Amino acid sequence: MARRNRRAAGGEPRPLFGGALSYVERAGRRWAVRSISGSAAAKTYRCPGCNQEIRPGVSHVVAWPVDGPDGGGDERRHWHTGCWQR
Numbered sequence: 001m002a003r004r005n006r007r008a009a010g011g012e013p014r015p016l017f018g019g020a021l022s023y024v025e026r027a028g029r030r031w032a033v034r035s036i037s038g039s040a041a042a043k044t045y046r047c048p049g050c051n052q053e054i055r056p057g058v059s060h061v062v063a064w065p066v067d068g069p070d071g072g073g074d075e076r077r078h079w080h081t082g083c084w085q086r
Contacts, residue, residue: 019034019037020034021034023066029065030066031064032066033061034062035059035060035081036061036062036078038057038059041054041056041058041060043056044056045078046078047060047078047083048077049079049080049083049084049086050083052080054079058080059081060078060081062077062079063077064076
């Protein structure tokens with residue numbers, strides 16, 4: 001079963017704190033991408049690109065499609081920067 005992001009009060013995705021938000025077109029979808037610095041990375045995540053852990057303190061990117069039913073919040077994933085760029 002896929003992991004679901006926890007929701008803040010009101011059903012909105014939790015806010016992301018990190019670098020500037022940018023948008024890219026990939027695989028026919030528009031994606032929002034935010035860089036997370038190592039100092040802001042406090043939890044362990046699993047990268048969908050390589051299926052390896054992103055440990056606390058490792059800079060990475062968070063990406064989600066903006067064309068989803070809720071703005072893509074349920075599809076928000078943390079990626080190693082190199083995995084996302086491939």
